[in-house]
Amino acid sequence: MQYLIQRNRETACRVRGLRDTFCLAARGPRAALQAQQPEYHHPDRLFAYTLNLVRGVGSRDTSEQELPAYAAPLQRPCIAVRKTGYDLLHDPWSNKGMSFPPEERERLRLRGLLPPGHLDMDLQKQRLMEEYLRPLAMVPPEDSRLGGVTSEMARRWALLQALQDRNETLFYSILTQHFVEMAPIIYTPTVGWVCANYHKLYRRPRGMYFSSEDRGNMAAMAYNWPQDDVHAIVVTDGSRILGLGDLGVNGLGIPIGKLDLYCAAGGFSPSHVLPVVVDVGTDNEALRQDPLYAGLRSSRLTGPDYYRVMDEFVAAVMSRWPRAVLQFEDFSSQHAASLLERYRHHHCVFNDDIQGTAATALAGLYGALRVMGKPYSELAEQRVVVVGAGSAGMGVVQLVAAAMEKHGLSPSEAASRFWMLDRKGLITTRRPGLQPHVRGFARVEQSEDGQSLLEVVERVHPTMLVGLSGAGGIFTEQVVRTLDRHCSHQRPVIFPMSNPTASMECTAEQALTWTEGRAIFAGGSPQPPVRLPGGGEPRPVAQANNMYLFPGIALGAFIGRTGIINEDMLMTVAEALPNMISEEGLRQGLVYPRLEDIRAISARIALELCVTAHRSGHLNGPAREALAADGGGVGGFSSSRGVGEGEKSLLNFIVRSMFWPEYKSLVLLPRGVGE
Ligand SMILES: NC(=O)C1=CN([C@@H]2O[C@H](COP(=O)(O)OP(=O)(O)OC[C@H]3O[C@@H](n4cnc5c(N)ncnc54)[C@H](O)[C@@H]3O)[C@@H](O)[C@H]2O)C=CC1
Ligand SMILES: CC(=O)C(=O)O
Ligand SMILES: [Mg+2]
Secondary structure (H helix, E strand, O other), X not given: OHHHHHHHHHHHHHHHOOHHHXXXXXXXXXXXXXXXXXXXXXXXXXXXXXXXXXXXXXXXXXXXXXXXXXXXXXXXXXXXXXXXXXXXXXXXXXXXXXXXXXHHHHHOOOOOOOOOXXXXXHHHHHHHXXXXXXXXXXXXXXXXXXXXXXXXXXXXXXXXXXXXHHXXXXXXXXXXXXXXXXXXXXXXXXXXXXXXXXXXXXXXXXXXXXXXXXXXXXXXXXHHOOOOOOOEEEEEOOOOOOOOOOOHHHHHHHHHHHHHHHHHOOOOOHHHEEEEEEEOOOOOHHHHHOOOOOOOOOOOOOHHHHHHHHHHHHHHHHHHOOOOEXXXXXXXXXXXXXXXXXXXXXXXXXXXXXXXXXXXXXXXXXXXXXXXXXXXXXHHHOOEEEEOOOXXXXXXXXXXXXXXXXXXXXXXXXXXXXXXXXXXXXXEOOOOOOOHHHHOOOEOOHHHOOOOHXXXXXXXXXXXXXXXXXXXXXXXXXXXXXXXXXXXXXXXXXXEOOXXXXXOOOOHHHHHHHOOOOOEEEEOOOOOOEOOOOOOXXXXXXXXXXXXXXXXXXXXXXXXXXXXXXXXXXXXXXXHHHHHOOHHHHHOOOXXXXXXXXXXXXXXXXXXXXXXXXHOOOOOHHHHHHHXXXXXXXXXXXXXXXXXXXXXXXXXXXXXXXXXOOOOOOOOOOOOXXX
């Protein structure tokens, strides 16, 4: 028997080169097992068995009586692996994708690296064969909800996704070079289609999954992620993905898309960002019934249970990566604002839909004033109708009102410049159960409660119309023409900001046609240039999307170690962005700077955020030192505000800190070094 072990050990060591592990594992009662179970005479099988003992079972105090129970898993053939976690998933010889059973996920440190659901090999084959036989069958041109995403866009997404899985440096090099062309492929609108179909498109794991079934384990799970130094995390609970509603764990596509922009536009390194979905169930019945759906099939947690899961998640990731910026993305309004309030004072968190969108909308409205040759202070004269009183709409109203106060209005005067509508129409103080932050902007004329958008526009004569409802097409021809007719002393400003394309409240072509070119327009998703009847050059169209700001906000907060992101910072970046519009852009009616310059824009936004943070004592680390130092100049911006010497130095520091995708020399570390 001793001889048998010796022989097997030597063979296994020779074959596998894993002597240490094997020798450790081969101590104890394995000899008896070999005597009883001839299949363990094969070195691979003996090795796998002993390895399993080391990893899990074997950590217990074993005895010969227990051997048959230990032997049970080995009724099925097994192979030896040395890799665990992320490395194992990316090893094609051992990877099983979503077929890893729960005990292997635990033992091999895969927990959190795969969706919580399980697919057996039959389902995996079925999914592949469906696509094999009907390529891109998931793109239904007739599905108006996802309109705007063609099969060609889906094909390009798949191509880029496969490249990103193989070679991130090449992926980001191409993406930064062709940003304007490719942003609609990796981000809105294509990402909306991707999320709706993520359970069919899923190939390789990307990011992390925490679920309500992981309660009690999240702090440990965070260590399954292979990177010790994460700089930015984008998390969703999948409850409100763009204007597409509850998509459960499929929503992970959004944090992935956002972080692609963090890297391409904001200069974060791809190896230091982490996309996450927290799976608390889904109320999307169609997904729950779909055999390929990869998330929990229970209905969504709510109330204290929900917050317990989120608290544990935030504590887990913030304790492993305390310097990371944590961005909340596409949480339904039921939880978005309360989550932000819950964590914003203790961690560097921000909600992109509330805060990033608010700053972007305010920047666009200032941009519209610049297009009209008016000063920012004219904002206080505007009459603003906002359709959609959810996270995004309320965030916008609050920040724009704060800006009006800066321009001299009292809080009540500022509130009186807004008319908010939700799916029940105009919101007045008559509405029961209004949350305090909505009540402050509810109209006091209670008899008008529930008025339609058309009635409001007819009566109020707004100058600015913002859509954040997710309700595609509700800026009808009649609404837009009425708005235009009553907007005699300035051009009407129309921002249908919902995403993806089919959820936009109207298109650029509609708004410009119905107003005969007078509208100053910006839409949530990209729009092609519009050629108006009567000829002339096609008019380029601005995109009112928070992608203009969130990469720079996160970059500034991370580099400046600000610890918080507050309203002052949002206000500053909103004021800075329109200053980057070129004179030609203003002539063309563009309310945002050129998207081609997104990296320079992000660097500048990061600078503005850091400078504001410095004023309130929130700037820390090397960024604060850089601001105090003299430095050389950095070019590339058209800003009306000059940049002082300290700021030049800080801008240099920011630009130098940004990831740039290029191949670098790789060296092989000798064994033992850096381990
Ligand atoms: N362009 C951008 O940067 C951003 C765009 N968005 C878009 O804004 C939309 C809303 O996002 P959230 O506020 O987070 O969602 P939410 O679910 O919190 O709020 C939606 C609001 O729209 C209202 N609404 C729905 N249907 C309506 C209708 N037919 N008429 C009037 N109001 C209606 C709802 O009552 C609710 O008040 C989404 O489509 C999202 O993609 C959100 C963030 C950023
Ligand atoms: C752009 C974005 O964050 C949204 O549509 O939700
Ligand atoms: Mg969003």
